[in-house]
Each structure stands twice: as structure tokens, then as C-alpha cells.
Amino acid sequence: MDYFLQQLINGLTLGSVYGLIAIGYTMVYGIIGMINFAHGDVFMLSAFIAVIIFLMITSLFGGLAIALALVLVLIIAMVLTALWSWAIERVAYRPLRGSFRLAPLISAIGMSIFLVNFVQLVQGPRNKSIPPIIDGSFVIPVDGGNITLAYKQILIIVTTAVLLAAFWFVVQKTALGRAQRACEQDRKMAALLGIDVDRTISLTFVMGAALAAVAGTLFMVQYGVVNFADGFVPGIKAFTAAVLGGIGSLPGAVIGGLLIGLIEVFWSAYFSIDYKDVAAFSILAITLIFMPSGILGKPDVEKV
Amino acid sequence: MAEAEAKRVASDERAAFDWLGALRDAGFLGLLTLGLSFPIIAFRTRQDLWQGLVLDPRWELVTVLVAIAFTARFCWLVFGNRLAGGVQSLAERVGSTLSPLKSYTATFRLVGLAWLIAYPFLAVLFAGPGGALKWIDNFGIQILIYVMLGWGLNIVVGLAGLLDLGYVAFYAVGAYSTALLSTYFGFSFWLCLPLAGIFAALWGILLGFPVLRLRGDYLAIVTLAFGEIIRLVLINWVELTNGAAGISGIPRPTFFGLPFNASDEGFAAFFGLQFTPLHRLFFLFYLILLLALLTNWVTIRLRRLPIGRAWEALREDEIACRSLGIDTVTTKLTAFSIGAMFGGIAGAFFAARLGFISPKSFEFMESAVILSIVVLGGMGSQIGVAIAAVVMIGGTEMLRELVWLKAIFGAGFDPTQYRMLLFGMAMVAMMVWRPRGLISKREPSIVLHEKRAIGGELVKEGQG
Structure with a gap:
């Protein structure tokens, strides 16, 4: 029982990170129908930015409370990653509106390759590890044993929940959110009604990247190690989460993320850790083949 | 007539060139470059045996990059139109000189093949x-x-x-x-x-x-x-x-x-x-x-x-x-x-x-x-x-x-x-x-009445 609960907590923590990245995929897919292949690498970039900013803050103001430092890191990383994503959209995706269907995907693959190699080039190929930022944990006795709930796990789950609530508010209640949903339904009609479609799409990329930066910062807090190649596999898993939850659906992305996190952790705990990525990739394939609209997604209607 | 018109438009453009706007635009790109490169290029992380991860600042590199971005954008705005026109006319000229070559495709293929077959011998001969x-x-x-x-x-x-x-x-x-x-x-x-x-x-x-x-x-x-x-x-x-x-x-x-x-x-x-x-x-x-x-x-x-x-x-x-x-x-x-x-x-x-x-x-x-x-x-x-x-x-x-x-x-x-x-x-x-690639014109494999080239400019695919 205690083992099961422990894995449940670990799975939810991991799932929160996947869910945050998955939102970036699902929003972009919802609005322009494109798989933003470079999103996983944007996440990796944000983790690097977070590590560097964290080191800067701790070396500049050594005595700063760790909580304040983390809030600063989070905000700066969100802003800078959003800037990157804005620039990427401007350079690599916006000129391709109205090109043939696979063009944006190929461009995104190119961007992904560029980002991986760019980070490798400017930061070097080795792992970058920092000492644990938040130590300590609650130990809760359960019948027959203990489960540990690390403070950082609480931080990750709470941060994810708070930011998702804020994000949900933006999408549901603000003018920007209405514009986004309008573009999602019918871009041409939205443009006719005076919505600046290009700006809305840019902001969608910016929002997705900001959430990826949250994921990147939490990734740094949880693991304390970043590497230039860390974007690919989490990116694919987050995409799997988005597909599993129903691509285009925001709650679906979160549910999918949590599910993928749980499946991965339980698979490693009860079956084989070697094949955990195989499990994730298989879920992706199986979902796409048998249930392409996912759990909460709308079925894809093909119009001629 | 059309030429005179084009010339007049060009001179108008030159007279009305918005220097301030160009500066602002280039400055924006410079700032953007600064923002993009701020932590990721400006500081290189290095694993130090004693102190853990340390940062090596590289502000010279960032300065150079920002300067390049600014200058390149500014020059592009000032000379870009003429340059683009030049490139286009050059491309057209090259295209028109190359087009008769199409009738020699078979010869070209033979020469290419012969070259490939001779390649290892040539390599030995020269190297x-x-x-x-x-x-x-x-x-x-x-x-x-x-x-x-x-x-x-x-x-x-x-x-x-x-x-x-x-x-x-x-x-x-x-x-x-x-x-x-x-x-x-x-x-x-x-x-x-x-x-x-x-x-x-x-x-x-x-x-x-x-x-x-x-x-x-x-x-x-x-x-x-x-x-x-x-x-x-x-x-x-x-x-x-x-x-x-x-x-x-x-x-x-x-x-x-x-x-x-x-x-x-x-x-x-x-x-x-x-x-x-x-x-x-x-x-x-x-x-x-x-x-x-x-x-x-x-x-x-x-x-x-x-x-x-x-x-x-x-x-x-x-x-x-x-x-x-x-x-x-x-x-x-x-x-x-x-x-x-x-x-x-x-x-x-x-x-x-x-x-x-x-x-x-x-x-x-x-x-x-x-x-x-x-x-x-x-x-x-x-x-x-x-x-x-x-x-x-x-x-x-x-x-x-x-x-x-x-x-x-x-x-x-x-x-x-x-x-x-x-x-x-x-x-x-x-x-x-060039979304259709370097060689974007393709001969259709099968034709009904006459051969017509298909290419990126003519076909808009996959819109459905």
C-alpha cells in the first residue's frame, strides 16, 4: 500500500510537468492545426535559462530567501522563454501560413534540430547539475510503512495547480481567451470580425512557452540536472499526453499529462524501468490508431 | 513607358526613405537579439570540481551578435530592395541560360554517370x-x-x-x-x-x-x-x-x-x-x-x-x-x-x-x-x-x-x-x-495532351 501511494505521488509530480508542456502542444494544435515539434526543445531551453538565472541570483544576492529566488527565476524564465517562442513563431512558422500542410511540421523539426544544437554549442554537451534547491520532506506513516512527500513535490503540484487556474481564467474569461477560442473555431471568420489573428496566434505560442518555462523551472527544482538532449523525450511524452487527453482540449492536456506521468511511474515501479520510454511511445501509437480524438477531444471532421 | 514608371517609383522610394523607421526597426532587432541571448549565450555554465556549477560571462560575444543583427537589419532595410531586385534578375538570367540545358538531360545524365564511375580512379590519380x-x-x-x-x-x-x-x-x-x-x-x-x-x-x-x-x-x-x-x-x-x-x-x-x-x-x-x-x-x-x-x-x-x-x-x-x-x-x-x-x-x-x-x-x-x-x-x-x-x-x-x-x-x-x-x-x-525544394519544377510522369511543368508556383497542394 505504502509503495503504491508513494508511486502515486511520484507519478502526479511527473505528470504535472508533462501536463504543463502538453498545454503548449494542445493550444497550438487547436489554433493552427500544427504539431509544434520544437516545443519540447523550448522546454529544454527554458530549463537551461532557469538554471542560469538561478545561479546568477544566488551568486548576486547570496542571502536571498530561497522562495523569493525561485519566484524570480520562474518569472524571468517565463518572460525569456516566451520571447524565444515569439521569435521562433515569427521566423519559422508565420511565413508558412497557407503553405502545404506538412510545411510547418518540417519547419518545426528544423527548428527543433536547431535549438538542440544551439544549446549544445553555447552551453556544452555535458550534464549541468546544481545542488538540491529544496531539501526535506514530510514522512507520513501509512499501515505497514512510510511514504515520503518531499517539499519540492508539494511545490511542483501546487505551482502547477495555481498556474493552471490562472491560465484557465485567461482562456475562459478574458478578451484574449475569447479571441483565441474564436480563432480556433474559424480563423477567417474571426479575422472578419476584427480579431488580429496573427497577434492571437503569437500570444498562443507565448502562453504555451511560458507554461513550458514553468515546467522547465520545476524540472530544475525536481532533478537539478539539465542536458541539451533533455527536450526530445519529455517533448514526445507531453505530446502523447496532449493526444491522449484529446488534442485541442486544455483540461484534456492536463488529464493526459497526469495519466502519462502515472503510467510511466507505475510501469517503472512494477514492470521494467528499461522499457518505460517504450511504454510511453506505445501509448502514443495506440491512442492515435484506435482513439485519435483522445479522451476529451472532438472528433476530427474532414471537410472538403 | 513601364520602365520610366518603375524608375520614378524607385526614385520616390529613395526620396521618401524612412531613416528613422529603419533605425527603429534595426534597433528592435538588436534588442530582440539581446533578449534572446541574454542568459543562454551571455553565460556559459561550467562544471567546477569544487564549487559546482559556475557561470563564465561572455558579454563580448553577445555584443558582437547584437551589433551584427543591428547592422545587418539596417543595411538590409537601406539596400535590401536593390539587392533583392538584383538577385531576382540574376536568378532570372541564370534560369533563362539554364533552360535550354533541359534538352540535354540525357547527355547530362551520361556525363554524370561516367564521372561517378571514374570517380574512384580520379581520386587515386589526384590524391x-x-x-x-x-x-x-x-x-x-x-x-x-x-x-x-x-x-x-x-x-x-x-x-x-x-x-x-x-x-x-x-x-x-x-x-x-x-x-x-x-x-x-x-x-x-x-x-x-x-x-x-x-x-x-x-x-x-x-x-x-x-x-x-x-x-x-x-x-x-x-x-x-x-x-x-x-x-x-x-x-x-x-x-x-x-x-x-x-x-x-x-x-x-x-x-x-x-x-x-x-x-x-x-x-x-x-x-x-x-x-x-x-x-x-x-x-x-x-x-x-x-x-x-x-x-x-x-x-x-x-x-x-x-x-x-x-x-x-x-x-x-x-x-x-x-x-x-x-x-x-x-x-x-x-x-x-x-x-x-x-x-x-x-x-x-x-x-x-x-x-x-x-x-x-x-x-x-x-x-x-x-x-x-x-x-x-x-x-x-x-x-x-x-x-x-x-x-x-x-x-x-x-x-x-x-x-x-x-x-x-x-x-x-x-x-x-x-x-x-x-x-x-x-x-x-x-x-x-522554397517549400518545394531546390528543384521545384517537376515533369509530370504522365500527360494527357501536352507536357506542362508542375511546380510549387502552379500547384497548391494539400489544402483540403
Whole structure:
């Protein structure tokens, strides 16, 4: 029982990170129908930015409370990653509106390759590890044993929940959110009604990247190690989460993320850790083949 | 009249040039560059043994980058119009001089072929027997492998319009079936070669059957997933594949039973020649040339058959195909498995060429490289793919040769590090500027009344 609960907590923590990245995929897919292949690498970039900013803050103001430092890191990383994503959209995706269907995907693959190699080039190929930022944990006795709930796990789950609530508010209640949903339904009609479609799409990329930066910062807090190649596999898993939850659906992305996190952790705990990525990739394939609209997604209607 | 008008417009433009606006625009780009490079370029993280991770500031580099961005943008705004006009007229002039060449395609093909056949001899002639090793192996054989892979993937991506991000999986299947069959059962290379193709084609059918109902971009992601699954299984199934350590001691190909070694039964002794490692390289070069040309020939022939025409129709409009009664699943499956077969054959050659394979050679990046060759070559164009492979793989090898750059950028400068960076940038640039590739004009395979060129400007595909 205690083992099961422990894995449940670990799975939810991991799932929160996947869910945050998955939102970036699902929003972009919802609005322009494109798989933003470079999103996983944007996440990796944000983790690097977070590590560097964290080191800067701790070396500049050594005595700063760790909580304040983390809030600063989070905000700066969100802003800078959003800037990157804005620039990427401007350079690599916006000129391709109205090109043939696979063009944006190929461009995104190119961007992904560029980002991986760019980070490798400017930061070097080795792992970058920092000492644990938040130590300590609650130990809760359960019948027959203990489960540990690390403070950082609480931080990750709470941060994810708070930011998702804020994000949900933006999408549901603000003018920007209405514009986004309008573009999602019918871009041409939205443009006719005076919505600046290009700006809305840019902001969608910016929002997705900001959430990826949250994921990147939490990734740094949880693991304390970043590497230039860390974007690919989490990116694919987050995409799997988005597909599993129903691509285009925001709650679906979160549910999918949590599910993928749980499946991965339980698979490693009860079956084989070697094949955990195989499990994730298989879920992706199986979902796409048998249930392409996912759990909460709308079925894809093909119009001629 | 029109000329005078254009001149007047141009002079008006010059008079009304918005210097302040240009400055503002360039300043914005400079600031953006600063923002983008602020932490990630400005500070390099370094693992220090005592203090953990430390930051090395590199503000000079950021300053240079910002200055370059600002100046380049400003110059572009000031001189860009004239430059763009110049480039366009130059391109038109080059195009008009080249267009009569089209009637010499057959001659061109013959010359190209003759050059390829003479290539190893030329290498020996100009670089000497020692220097030729590099030119035949690193340039010749390496490029031809990618030409073959590019042509194989071109059937899937270029002709049938299915984006396959896991093509390297079939390359791996071919390589591993050769390695396993020859090390476990002692099969010779010549037996493994067709078997590898058959196995890869079977895998193509096996994987393709469930996924080919999916739409373009979903299909791409699923093929990526399958590619990764195959690689992960190769790493983790240690009992069969020896895991990440790979399989070594794969027998080398023989010349009708004559091995390329210094022994008395060897190729050199049989023909009474002095033994040199060049014999094997010559043999491998002609072998891969033959295999690549076979791929090309099969593709060209298939394009004339109903199935090939169905592929191209499918690429242009799937819905129209379905309403015309083309069985899309079978059509896709044939393209997928034939492409896979050539990938498998190339894999068999790869395994036998080095005598050693490991899962490291079959990573996603390899798929991305092959795909970018096809994309840059202009999806569907055979000669374009070959040119792209020469430029990209040859270019990478050339980067290795650029040692003199070290004199400019310092001893730590390694040009090969920029290889994949440039690949990525080229893919993006290609999609933005020439989405149909370098050779974007294609002759239709089949015509009704008269031949009309089809190209990116004329066809807008995949809008449905």
C-alpha cells in the first residue's frame, strides 16, 4: 500500500510537468492545426535559462530567501522563454501560413534540430547539475510503512495547480481567451470580425512557452540536472499526453499529462524501468490508431 | 513607358526613405537579439570540481551578435530592395541560360554517370593511393549511402506524400538482420542483402498497416514513435542484440567468394594484383553506386506504372483519390514498404561496410538528416535528392576539412559542431523560401495532351 501511494505521488509530480508542456502542444494544435515539434526543445531551453538565472541570483544576492529566488527565476524564465517562442513563431512558422500542410511540421523539426544544437554549442554537451534547491520532506506513516512527500513535490503540484487556474481564467474569461477560442473555431471568420489573428496566434505560442518555462523551472527544482538532449523525450511524452487527453482540449492536456506521468511511474515501479520510454511511445501509437480524438477531444471532421 | 514608371517609383522610394523607421526597426532587432541571448549565450555554465556549477560571462560575444543583427537589419532595410531586385534578375538570367540545358538531360545524365564511375580512379590519380582512401570512403561511399536512403525515403515522402519520421528504423532493421543472420547463422553478405530488404519491407507492412489510416502529421508522429521503439528495443534486448555495445565482427562482403584480404585466396592474389585496401573500397563504392542506381531506376519505372501514378495523385489530393476509387490504404502501404525495402538494403550495406553496428547509428537525428535531404532536394525530384545529399553530407565532410578556420576563431573552434545547427536552419529556411525544394519544377510522369511543368508556383497542394 505504502509503495503504491508513494508511486502515486511520484507519478502526479511527473505528470504535472508533462501536463504543463502538453498545454503548449494542445493550444497550438487547436489554433493552427500544427504539431509544434520544437516545443519540447523550448522546454529544454527554458530549463537551461532557469538554471542560469538561478545561479546568477544566488551568486548576486547570496542571502536571498530561497522562495523569493525561485519566484524570480520562474518569472524571468517565463518572460525569456516566451520571447524565444515569439521569435521562433515569427521566423519559422508565420511565413508558412497557407503553405502545404506538412510545411510547418518540417519547419518545426528544423527548428527543433536547431535549438538542440544551439544549446549544445553555447552551453556544452555535458550534464549541468546544481545542488538540491529544496531539501526535506514530510514522512507520513501509512499501515505497514512510510511514504515520503518531499517539499519540492508539494511545490511542483501546487505551482502547477495555481498556474493552471490562472491560465484557465485567461482562456475562459478574458478578451484574449475569447479571441483565441474564436480563432480556433474559424480563423477567417474571426479575422472578419476584427480579431488580429496573427497577434492571437503569437500570444498562443507565448502562453504555451511560458507554461513550458514553468515546467522547465520545476524540472530544475525536481532533478537539478539539465542536458541539451533533455527536450526530445519529455517533448514526445507531453505530446502523447496532449493526444491522449484529446488534442485541442486544455483540461484534456492536463488529464493526459497526469495519466502519462502515472503510467510511466507505475510501469517503472512494477514492470521494467528499461522499457518505460517504450511504454510511453506505445501509448502514443495506440491512442492515435484506435482513439485519435483522445479522451476529451472532438472528433476530427474532414471537410472538403 | 513601364520602365520610366518603375524608375520614378524607385526614385520616390529613395526620396521618401524612412531613416528613422529603419533605425527603429534595426534597433528592435538588436534588442530582440539581446533578449534572446541574454542568459543562454551571455553565460556559459561550467562544471567546477569544487564549487559546482559556475557561470563564465561572455558579454563580448553577445555584443558582437547584437551589433551584427543591428547592422545587418539596417543595411538590409537601406539596400535590401536593390539587392533583392538584383538577385531576382540574376536568378532570372541564370534560369533563362539554364533552360535550354533541359534538352540535354540525357547527355547530362551520361556525363554524370561516367564521372561517378571514374570517380574512384580520379581520386587515386589526384590524391595518391593513401589520400584516396578518404575521398572514396568518407566522401564517395558515405554520400552514396545517403543518396540511396534519400531516394528510398523519396518514394514515401516525395511521391506518396507520407511524412515518415522513423525511416531510420528500416535502415536499422536491414543492418541488424544482416548482422544477426551473418553472425548467428553464418549467412553470406549476398544472401543477407535481399533478406534485409525483405525483412525491412515486412516491417514496413507490419508497422504501416495500422498507422496508414492516419492523417499526415499524426502519421509522422507515429512513425517517429515506432522508430524510437525499435531503437529502444535494440538497446534493451541485450541477449539478442548485445545492447548499446552493438554487434561487431560482421563478415565483410566478398567478390564472388573472394575476400578482400592479403591471404592467398584473396581477391588480390586471385587476380595477381598487389594487395591494397583500395580494392575493397573500390568494390564497396561500385556496390553502393549500383544499389543506389537500382533504387533510382525502380523509382523511375514505378512512377510510370498505375501504382506510381496513384502515389503522386495521393500526394496531391487524398480525398480526390478516394472518390476516384483508389484504395488509399494499399497505395500507401506499397509506397511505405517499397521505401522501407530500400532502407533495409542500404542498412545491410552499412552493416557489412563497417563490420560493426550499434543502436547509436539509428537515432532520430539520422531520420531527420535523411528527411532534410529529401525536403531540400525538392520532394519527388530524383536529381534534387542526389544533389542535396552531396551538398549536405559532402558539406559536413568538408566542414571537417576547414581547419584553417581555427586560425580565425581560435584553436577551440570545431567546424563540425555547426553541422546539425546548419541542417536545422537549412530546413527552416527551405520551408520559408522554397517549400518545394531546390528543384521545384517537376515533369509530370504522365500527360494527357501536352507536357506542362508542375511546380510549387502552379500547384497548391494539400489544402483540403
